[in-house]
Amino acid sequence: MKNFWKQLSQPIIALSPMDGVTDAPFRLMTSRYGPPDVHFTEFTNVEGLTRNAMMMLDDFLYSEGERPIVAQIYGSEPESFYKIAIVACELGFDGIDINMGCPAKKVAARGCGAGLIRTPDLAKEIMRQVKRGIEDWSNGRSITELGFKQKMICRIREMNQLRSGKEENPERKIIPMSVKTRIGYEQVTIKDWVQHLLEAEPAVISIHGRTLKQMYTGSADWEAIADAAEIIKKTSTLVLGNGDLNTPEEVVKKIRLSGVHGVLIGRGCMGNPWIFNYKNLLKEILKSPPLQSEASSIEQETISAEERFKVLLEHARAFEEIKGEHRFSAMRKHFGWYCKGMPKAAELRNRMCQTKSSHEVELLIEDYRESVLL
Ligand SMILES: Cc1cc2nc3c(=O)[nH]c(=O)nc-3n(C[C@H](O)[C@H](O)[C@H](O)COP(=O)(O)O)c2cc1C
CATH class of the missing domain: 1.10.1200 (Non-ribosomal Peptide Synthetase Peptidyl Carrier Protein; Chain A)
Structure with a gap:
């Protein structure tokens, strides 16, 4: 059992997944000029992959320098989550994250992403199936036993070969399952919602402080994140907060306010991979109570x-x-x-x-x- 999340120094400062933005070339930049403590892939649809949509495998391209790297997946069919968890293990990811936060109509209206907030039993079943896939893979289950077309299997092996020099992943370890979600669907229901999620014992719950209804409007509700953090911190699950962290100063402020174990930075790193450069300084500053002079010391320098x-x-x-x-x-x-x-x-x-x-x-x-x- 290897839960890399527990080995990271806190607060954890990670790159938030952004579809169409945080792809492999972008992450190469954050890994060179940051790096964040953790990288996530863009989200990938498990049903599409299960039906051999080869192009989607490109979302799972990464380089060794991005570790620890977590594969983010979304969908609504538990069996597809099971199979794609095995694929993610075979591809050598360090963790698997389930998207329960995407508000886009084509995702949430089909019951995927933030749509799962309205179906907690299905959400828990999905989490269990991801865990079962991870366990079965560690016990020797192979991607050749899951009904994939040969061309999919060949492409997975080719990706492994190109990245690591080996066609098959020899390290059959158990990797952590995590969830990224929002504070509610229409209303803020995060306190009840996290109780459901905690039943399946994810390694991490990341919370974007907006409801689905808010999409990206208004500002992230860090008080709601703080409420959730209080509940989650009574368990062994870690809690990461997310939303509107565009400067190192904001990161410090919101971590102090909410008591989370770490944060995800999304839009704040667009065109700005250097923001993660500040992570060690932030960790240092957060060891002590707030000082009046700290704001100027963590202001991000202008990049020429x-x-x-x-x-x-x-x-x-x-x-x-x-x-x-x-x-x-x-x-x-x-x-x-x-x-x-x-x-x-x-x-x-x-x-x-x-x-x-x-x-x-x-x-x-x-x-x-x-x-x-x-
Ligand atoms: C263009 C774009 C694409 C996104 N794609 C994803 C995604 O694939 N998976 C996910 O969990 N969140 C996704 N998000 C949400 C972000 O990860 C993050 O939760 C949100 O932007 C709030 O954080 P921020 O204020 O730091 O950007 C996306 C956001 C944006 C703007």
Whole structure:
């Protein structure tokens, strides 16, 4: 039994999963320029994967430097969760996280993501099936026994080979199961909801301080997270808070307010992998009671335009290498985030959003340097 979560120094500062954002190339940047204590993949649908949707396996691409890395999955069929838990184990993930927080209509209306808040019995069954998959895999169950097409099995082996040099994962260890959720569906019901979740004994419960109904509006309710933390801290499960942590200062403030074991940072790291650089300083500061002078010592330093361009280009090149130039349009959103606040940022962003390759981005940066920065 290896629960890596328990071995991390607290407070844990982790990267929040964001579909379409925190993919393997992005995480390569956070692992180089942060790193956070834990990485999560973007969420992946278990039913699609169970039906051999090969493309979805790309969400499970990662590099060894991202460890500990947790595979996040979503869906509504317990049997599919069972099978994909085995796949995640075979792919060498350090943990499996179940998404019970996504508010998107196409997810929640089908009873997945935050939709599970309304069906606690199904949510608990899903958690049990993930645990059963992890256990069966540790006892020798193979991905070849689950009805997958040969091409899926070959791709899983190929991913293992490319990442670790071995086709099969030899380490049949038990990995931790965790859950990421919201404070309620329409109303704040987190105190009752966590009692349900705790019955299945997850290693961690991460809580985004908004209801499904709120989507991303208003601000995260850290008082509700604090209420949940009080309950969860009476058990061996860890609690991570999440929502609106955009600066190191906010992180310190909200950890003090809520008493959580750690936090997840989402939008605050868009175009800003450096935010995780502050994690050790934050841990140090949180060992002592609040000091008046602490705010200035944890203010994030301005990252120079040159450094931002360097990382932006590195990111774009990694994107091409990992996901292919034909998908480059999915990289463009990052450009605006990296260039935020630079002189003539809007014009630069508009031009960058028309590029089709990292080479074009490189030329554009040179042009910008000459015409604007020099
Ligand atoms: C573009 C985007 C995609 C997201 N995708 C996921 C996801 O795949 N899984 C998940 O658990 N949460 C997802 N989230 C929610 C974030 O992980 C996080 O809970 C939320 O953004 C609040 O935290 P923040 O204020 O630090 O961003 C997503 C959020 C955004 C903005």
